[in-house]
Structure formats: C-alpha cells, structure tokens
Amino acid sequence: MAREAFVTLATNDRYCEGALVVAQSLRRHKTRREIVVLITPQVSTICRSRLSVLFDHVIVVDVLDSNDEAHLALLHRPELGVTFTKLHCWRLVQYTKCVFLDADTLVLTNVDELFERNELSASPDAGWPDMFNSGVFVFTPSMETYNDLIKLADTDGSFDGGDQGLLNSYFSEWSTSDTSKRLPFLYNMHSTATYTYSPAFAQYGKDTKIVHFIGFVKPWNHKYDEKTGEVTQVEGPGIHEETLVKQWWKVWAEVQGLEGMRKTTTV
Amino acid sequence: MAREAFVTLATNDRYCEGALVVAQSLRRHKTRREIVVLITPQVSTICRSRLSVLFDHVIVVDVLDSNDEAHLALLHRPELGVTFTKLHCWRLVQYTKCVFLDADTLVLTNVDELFERNELSASPDAGWPDMFNSGVFVFTPSMETYNDLIKLADTDGSFDGGDQGLLNSYFSEWSTSDTSKRLPFLYNMHSTATYTYSPAFAQYGKDTKIVHFIGFVKPWNHKYDEKTGEVTQVEGPGIHEETLVKQWWKVWAEVQGLEGMRKTTTV
Ligand SMILES: O=c1ccn([C@@H]2O[C@H](COP(=O)(O)OP(=O)(O)O)[C@@H](O)[C@H]2O)c(=O)[nH]1
Ligand SMILES: O=c1ccn([C@@H]2O[C@H](COP(=O)(O)OP(=O)(O)O)[C@@H](O)[C@H]2O)c(=O)[nH]1
Ligand SMILES: [Mn+2]
Ligand SMILES: [Mn+2]
Numbered sequence: 001m002a003r004e005a006f007v008t009l010a011t012n013d014r015y016c017e018g019a020l021v022v023a024q025s026l027r028r029h030k031t032r033r034e035i036v037v038l039i040t041p042q043v044s045t046i047c048r049s050r051l052s053v054l055f056d057h058v059i060v061v062d063v064l065d066s067n068d069e070a071h072l073a074l075l076h077r078p079e080l081g082v083t084f085t086k087l088h089c090w091r092l093v094q095y096t097k098c099v100f101l102d103a104d105t106l107v108l109t110n111v112d113e114l115f116e117r118n119e120l121s122a123s124p125d126a127g128w129p130d131m132f133n134s135g136v137f138v139f140t141p142s143m144e145t146y147n148d149l150i151k152l153a154d155t156d157g158s159f160d161g162g163d164q165g166l167l168n169s170y171f172s173e174w175s176t177s178d179t180s181k182r183l184p185f186l187y188n189m190h191s192t193a194t195y196t197y198s199p200a201f202a203q204y205g206k207d208t209k210i211v212h213f214i215g216f217v218k219p220w221n222h223k224y225d226e227k228t229g230e231v232t233q234v235e236g237p238g239i240h241e242e243t244l245v246k247q248w249w250k251v252w253a254e255v256q257g258l259e260g261m262r263k264t265t266t267v
Numbered sequence: 268m269a270r271e272a273f274v275t276l277a278t279n280d281r282y283c284e285g286a287l288v289v290a291q292s293l294r295r296h297k298t299r300r301e302i303v304v305l306i307t308p309q310v311s312t313i314c315r316s317r318l319s320v321l322f323d324h325v326i327v328v329d330v331l332d333s334n335d336e337a338h339l340a341l342l343h344r345p346e347l348g349v350t351f352t353k354l355h356c357w358r359l360v361q362y363t364k365c366v367f368l369d370a371d372t373l374v375l376t377n378v379d380e381l382f383e384r385n386e387l388s389a390s391p392d393a394g395w396p397d398m399f400n401s402g403v404f405v406f407t408p409s410m411e412t413y414n415d416l417i418k419l420a421d422t423d424g425s426f427d428g429g430d431q432g433l434l435n436s437y438f439s440e441w442s443t444s445d446t447s448k449r450l451p452f453l454y455n456m457h458s459t460a461t462y463t464y465s466p467a468f469a470q471y472g473k474d475t476k477i478v479h480f481i482g483f484v485k486p487w488n489h490k491y492d493e494k495t496g497e498v499t500q501v502e503g504p505g506i507h508e509e510t511l512v513k514q515w516w517k518v519w520a521e522v523q524g525l526e527g528m529r530k531t532t533t534v
Contacts, residue, residue, distance in 0.1 A: 071466055074465045074466045074469060075465070075466055123396075124391055124396035124397070125396070125464065125467075126393055126394065126395070126396055126463075127393065127460060127463040127464030127467065128393070128452065128460055128463075128464045128467035128468070128471070129390075129391035129392070129393055129396035129452055130391070130451055130452040130453070130471075131464075131467055159466050159467070159469065159470040160464075160466035160467070160470075161466070165466060165467075165470075175449075175451070176446055177446070178445075178446065179443055179444070179445065179446060182442075184397055184442070185395065185396055185397040186397070193394060193395055196393075196394040196395075197392070197394030197395045197398075197427075198341045198342070199338055199341045199342055199426050199427035199428070199432060200392075200394065200395035200398055200426070200427070200432075201395070202341060202426065203426040203427075203432075204395070204397075
C-alpha cells in the first residue's frame with residue numbers, strides 16, 4: 001500500500017518544541033498518516049527521546065545551509081540559511097507522497113485530505129502572493145528532485161537566502177498552474193494576516209485549518225501563565241493573534257502531560 | 268466595433284490628482300483604449316476641467332456609501348465607505364469590457380493586454396491572498412450585475428465596509444476559478460510589498476506593470492522637491508518604496524506641463 005507521511009524539521013532544541021506541537025496537533029485530530037521529523041546532529045539526546053514519543057520516525061540529516069548572508073540580510077532573518085536542510089525531505093522515498101509542515105505551524109483540524117493533492121501544492125505567501133509559502137506543501141519524494149534542487153542551490157542560490165526562494169524558483173510554474181496546486185490560504189494562515197487585514201480574518205478566520213506563526217518571534221518565545229492561561233507576547237517585529245498563540249500553548253500543555261515527557265524539564 | 272475603456276474614480280479633489288496621474292501613465296504608454304473617470308458632485312469645477320484634458324469622458328455619479336462604521340473601524344480606514352461609489356462602473360454599458368484602476372495606481376507599461384481577460388479578473392490581495400485586491404480588475408458593464416451588487420450591499424453589506432469586501436463576496440468563486448482570472452501580482456503590485464518581502468521585490472519587482480499605493484498615506488501626501496527630485500515621506504502607517512513614489516511624482520510633473528493644466532495652481 002502507498003505510504004504517506006507528514007514531515008517536519010528541527011535543527012535545534014527550540015524548534016523541537018515546535019515540532020512536538022505539530023505532531024500533537026496532528027494526533028489530536030486523528031491523522032491516519034505517519035508523522036516524521038528530520039533533525040540535525042546538534043539536537044540534544046533529551047529532545048530526541050521526547051520527539052520519539054510523538055513521531056513515528058526521527059531521522060537525522062546533515063545541516064544544509066545557504067550561507068547567503070546578503071540575501072538573508074534583505075529578509076532580516078540571518079538565521080534562515082539553515083532552512084536549506086528542508087530539502088532533505090525529498091529523500092524520503094520510502095513514502096509515495098508527503099506533506100511538509102514547518103515546525104512553527106499548528107494544525108487545527110484533520111487535514112488528511114491534503115494527500116489528494118499533487119506536487120507541488122501550496123498556499124500563496126501573503127508577502128508576495130504570486131509565490132507560495134514554503135511552510136506547508138504537498139510533495140513527492142524523489143532522489144532526482146532532491147539532486148536537481150541541490151544543483152540549483154549550487155548554481156543559482158536562493159533569492160531570499162532561504163528554502164522558500166529556492167523552492168519557488170524550482171517550482172516556478174506554481175502561480176500559473178491549475179488551481180488544484182493552489183491550497184487555500186486557510187491551510188497556511190499566517191498568524192500576522194489577522195492584523196494586516198483583520199476584516200478578512202474576522203470573516204474567514206474561523207475556518208482556519210493550519211496556522212503558521214511566521215516571523216522572527218515564535219509562540220515558544222512568549223510567556224505563558226499556566227494558571228491563568230494568559231500569554232504575554234515579547235516585543236519584536238510581527239505580532240501574532242493572541243487567541244492563536246494561546247491555542248499553541250494549550251497543545252504544548254497536552255504535550256507536557258504525555259507519558260514519556262515528564263522526565264524532562266519544561267520549556 | 269467593441270468599445271473598451273479604462274475606468275477610474277475620484278470622489279474629491281485630492282483623489283483627482285491620483286486620477287490625473289493614472290490617465291497620464293496610461294497615455295504615456297500609448298494605450299489604445301478610452302479612458303474614463305467617474306466623479307461625484309463635490310469635485311470642484313477646476314478639477315473637472317483638468318480631468319477633461321486627460322480623460323475621454325468625465326462622468327458624474329452619485330455618492331454611494333456603505334456607512335458601515337463598525338467594519339471600517341476594523342480596517343482602520345473610516346474614509347473608505349465611499350468606495351461603494353466604485354459600483355457605478357458596472358453601469359458603463361456603452362462599453363463591452365472595462366478595466367478598473369484605483370486612483371492610487373500608476374501604470375508603468377502598456378497594459379492593453381488586460382482586455383483579453385474576462386470578468387472578474389484581478390490580482391491577489393497581499394493581506395489575505397485568497398481574496399482579490401479591488402484596485403485593478405477586468406469587468407463587463409451590465410445593469411444586471413450593478414443591480415445585484417446594490418442588492419447585496421443592502422442585504423449583506425461588506426465584511427470590510429468597503430468595495431473590496433463586497434466585490435469578493437459577489438465574485439466569491441475567484442480564488443478557485445481557472446487561473447486566467449488570476450492576474451499576476453505585478454498588475455497590482457502593492458507598494459508596501461517591497462518592505463514585507465523585499466527579496467521577492469528585488470527578484471521580480473523590475474517587471475512591475477502597475478503599482479498600487481495602498482494604505483492611508485498616498486503619494487500626493489508626500490513632499491516633493493521639484494529641483495532635486497527628492498521625496499520626503501510623511502509619517503504614517505505603511506510606507507511606500509521610495510523609487511516608486513518618485514515615479515509617481517515624475518508623472519505628476521508631466522501632468523503639470525500639459526496644455527490646459529497651467530491655469531491651475533499646483534498641488
Ligand atoms: O534555526 C532554524 C530555523 C528554521 N528551522 C526549520 O525551518 C522552518 C522554517 O523557518 P521559520 O519557520 O523560522 O521561517 P518563517 O516561517 O518564519 O519564514 C522552521 O519552521 C523549522 O522547521 C529550523 O529547524 N531551525
Ligand atoms: O475618499 C475617497 C476614497 C477612495 N476613493 C476611490 O476609491 C479607491 C479606493 O480607495 P483607496 O485607494 O484609498 O483604498 P486602498 O487601495 O488604500 O485600500 C481610490 O483609489 C479612489 O479611486 C475616492 O475617490 N475617494
Ligand atoms: Mn515557518
Ligand atoms: Mn487603492
């Protein structure tokens with residue numbers, strides 16, 4: 001039978017917290033697909049053991065880095081060169097189809113219907129909507145695609161220094177291809193869109209399927225009061241809708257309660 | 268023969284300055300279509316005479332206002348209820364097809380190929396990319412559509428209090444319809460996108476066809492030094508790429524130099 005999986009990525013212990021929430025948010029909505037996390041060698045042993053509680057497979061890959069300081073400076077995100085590591089997901093050829101989810105996403109409902117779509121299906125990026133956002137996408141593992149992507153990274157690099165620029169150059173026909181490749185924005189609802197166009201969020205936001213906490217500040221950077229359930233957002237560029245950040249922390253609390261997690265310290 | 272036209276709108280003298288620049292930007296790129304402006308009674312006589320220099324037709328229409336303070340407050344743009352006046356464009360049944368352009372747009376090249384598209388073709392809105400931005404769209408004048416829109420405005424109103432919310436509710440199949448209805452973002456490049464995703468602007472921005480100066484502050488609100496060609500942007504939410512604002516002022520200078528404009532004072 002065809003094997004299909006959700007895949008995420010964490011190159012360090014902070015992003016592992018996000019990955020745990022991604023997995024738990026899929027499980028609580030009863031996904032029928034496998035769940036896989038790619039990690040790099042620097043992830044600690046304790047985090048690996050926690051990941052193994054929620055993921056079907058924890059797979060160690062090499063760090064891939066664009067080392068493209070010039071383009072990353074344009075993006076004001078020097079840390080994102082390492083997102084080239086995401087390319088390893090195409091090597092998961094034991095699966096016939098996968099859905100990649102950034103570690104800073106939160107699944108709000110069962111989204112297994114995504115596996116009916118084909119490579120490369122993704123939602124528009126709110127910053128430049130003729131590009132897709134690479135935080136959520138449907139893909140087909142293939143060593144040939146992997147090698148092509150690595151070659152393109154070598155020859156042309158990425159115009160934003162991260163995986164999103166590279167993937168948009170490679171799958172450049174996305175914006176003009178048929179609409180089945182265009183996932184609704186609700187599958188990758190940028191948590192900042194609630195401020196840039198709040199009437200649209202008020203109208204459509206209740207049907208959000210996957211939230212994506214884009215930007216430098218992530219939910220795990222905020223302060224959460226376990227007793228009151230209140231979140232205090234840290235200062236920083238881009239601010240997330242508070243109700244969404246609270247939902248992230250609610251799922252984090254569930255993760256903490258799971259058998260096998262208790263032996264570790266909290267965030 | 269089929270009559271086709273570009274259409275814009277100005278309900279007051281400030282937006283007339285924008286409309287003049289829209290018309291001149293179309294003329295300098297040698298459009299072969301007619302150019303029409305809808306104005307409301309409050310536009311001054313002097314502005315009307317200036318408009319008549321650049322437009323084939325200056326058509327007076329009634330003000331239509333959503334009077335929807337609650338939704339406009341969400342948008343932080345109390346002044347946009349009056350954009351319902353845009354709906355009058357569907358009454359231009361002397362034309363078989365039209366392209367609407369907001370008065371805060373600037374055409375950078377010949378875009379007559381837009382008339383090959385059908386109603387309703389538009390670019391995605393960067394704030395919520397499953398909606399179209401209503402600053403640039405291809406439409407078919409029709410009294411039936413006009414009446415339906417007025418009816419919808421009466422019964423359901425607009426979820427953002429402006430024309431964009433209403434038009435997206437009416438043409439709600441836009442985001443899932445075939446890709447020919449989806450104009451590339453470069454036909455409605457929001458001048459703020461240059462900041463929200465500057466690597467994409469660096470990569471694709473040079474091919475921009477129509478700039479849209481969205482937001483509360485418009486190019487005509489900035490200060491321009493005729494001698495140096497320098498622009499000083501006023502403070503305010505949302506900031507426009509400076510090179511684009513300068514291009515707007517360059518076309519404004521052309522407008523000022525036209526026969527029939529000199530008798531009026533400058534901005
Ligand atoms: O130091 C890093 C930065 C990023 N990532 C992974 O790469 C994805 C993309 O980065 P991020 O989500 O921070 O970018 P944004 O969505 O804010 O553009 C993350 O979700 C993680 O899966 C990671 O593992 N370590
Ligand atoms: O007081 C107003 C406000 C708007 N408009 C017209 O309605 C359009 C939409 O408004 P605006 O461009 O200010 O909205 P934005 O694009 O910033 O959302 C303008 O371009 C004008 O054509 C107008 O004539 N008078
Ligand atoms: Mn992300
Ligand atoms: Mn506008």
